[in-house]
Amino acid sequence: MHSLSTGGMERTLAAVIRATQSPSLSHTVCTLREPGPLADQLPAEVAVIPLNCRRSDRWAAVKLASVIRRIRPDILHARNFNTWCDAVLARRIAGHEINRTVLGFHGLEHDGGFTSVQRRRARWLRLRRFPFTAVSYAGKQQLVDELGAPSCRVDVLPNGVSIERFRPPTADQRCAARAAYGVRPDETVIAMVGALAPVKDHRMALDAVASSAPRLGGVCILLAGDGPLRGPLENRAETLPESVRTRFLGSVEDVAGVLHAADLFVHPSRYEQSSNAVLEAMACGLPILLTAVGDAGCVANAGRCARLVAPCDSDSLAAALVRMIHDPAERQRLGAAARQRAESCHGFSAAVERYQAFYRSIGSAATQPEFNECAALPASCPTAR
Template identity: 30%
Template sequence: MEIVHCVENLARGGLERTVLDLVAAQREAGHRCRVLCLYEPGQLASELVAQGVQVEACRKGAGLDVAGMRRMRASLRRSPGAVLHTHNAAAHYHAVAAGWGLPLGCVVNTRHGMGMANAGSRKEWLYRRSMPLTDHVVGVCEAARERFAAQGVRPRGELLAIPNGIRLERFAMATAQARAALAAELGWPHDSRIIGTVGRLHPVKDQPRLLHALHVLRAQVPQAVLAVVGDGQMRAALQDEAGRLGLQDAVRFLGDRDDVPRLLAGMEAFALPSLSEGYSVALLEACATGLPIVATDVGGNREIVHDGRNGRLVPSADTGALASALAEVLQDRELAERMGKAGREWIVAEGSFRTMASRYQRLYAGKHAAGAATMEAA
């Protein structure tokens, strides 16, 4: 089977990492895969190229770029009968438009988040207009599937949920030795209590809330420090806010990194203060590392973080609740250890990328059940 994945680009992020892992699993199963980028290739494209996977960039410009659309159509024309698997809204409706009239196989779209708050936006209107030419739409969590159904997303086949998966072999359990090594690397005392967060620095991730929670937390746990992994438009503002709160020595902004598993292994707890989430790859990676998690109760987070078992769920935009939950997992080491082990056990059972890939394979082949929860890994 030939599978063409279409993305906006392969910048560093959870969606893009999921696509890379899905391509790897599909190639292991003997399928031919390539990736078509609507815009530029992005930082992760080189990883696929090094593995022998073709990556094409349409380099579409702003607005109606006829040349970019022609490049996309020419690429799709080379794969008659292929599965077209698009990721998120813009990549989908552009690919469907470019492929109009071509002999494509199954057309599947995955929405990797919860969708836009404004379902009446032009982007979402164009997306819904593409549904008559879409076989299946996949939300990455049940909460997302329900939201898209309520917004009128109706493909000609099914709207269902298939949770993301990750490559578990990349992640080792966090250890005291790794924490000491990371503290030394980042210039902190050896007894620092390292909280980590991973994600793009964007208002929806609400990292300023985490800085304020850290400020409150340090009154109870003076050794608490924060490692922020990721980059984005909020970086300068976050650095300024850390300075204003007197946290310049307690926070490290590490930028985009390709060694996230190593960094996670040196942390003691993981925090995700987002205002909105789909099915967070960062949370999956924290589970794989055996970290207790404190996350906001938004989107699909509760489908990963089971409150009291592998972490704590707190209301969004609540600094006090975030600080209190972090204090709990840092002050009760036995509780933190139990939560970390429970998270690792859960993801081994439910969250591997091979399980995700087998569910998509059954969807492509038309053998899916009514929902992802009923599908067994191949």
């Protein structure tokens, strides 16, 4: 993987490694860049090998091949496109017959799909012949449509959330969280969690709040996360009406504390596979407004536990904000349904079991050829009736 930074993908993988590390399933993490802050949160027996590559390092595959020769893994699981090419080339250079090389897809850092350069590289390296994993059914379809991956070679391993760590707050917890963030008694708290990057489209959410502010009353926005757009977003927040206060919290370790202070959760991404932040908000029993991208419809259970709006549409989000803030009964109903959905469909223990079953199934194969799981995969994201 690129690095064990504090993003959603990295936090999920670190949690999966902690839960699955055992004598029968041991992990070694190789990062193309520096180890990253989450490296210290892994079990002591999990080796983290940083390659310390520079950007576009032409020797990355050679360095990775050296690691492969040394540790001789049964499975090489490369995470996201920025590691796929190096992993495939390293496997060839190493000359070691790894049982499986798997390409994991967690999403792109931009909307608009795979770039023309990425598609050419995928064809050149014949990536479509490798098995893939995706964290969403939308991601699976994207691999099929844009890279030509056979559907039966893409296994969906959805993210999960700890329903013990993330749960609705008690009255005392809620009061303490709101006090910690300086929330006024008459304010409605809108929480947003995610990297301050273009694809997350926080600017659209701020625009929606600005246009609807006269109908919202007092609002406090808690924005947890950091990234390249922090400066421009802070500048935009300064122009919001006086009835709207925005707090930029930076990277937050205790995300549950932020969610406990909130009245509703907004996720305005214009591209997403499956958001960990949304699952955490669901587990905390928050009503949610999110854009209809990726597997949002599945996660929201076709609108039964969250409200969907069109991406890049601040007017639709503004109207939805007004309706939700002025309908506390609706917020309560959606929050309860979200918690129930998180418990029944998105628990972390189920996600761990899926990973364990996946690794057992591919680790038992002797060679790389056909990976056929077609019968086990539903055609689309399942929803409850």
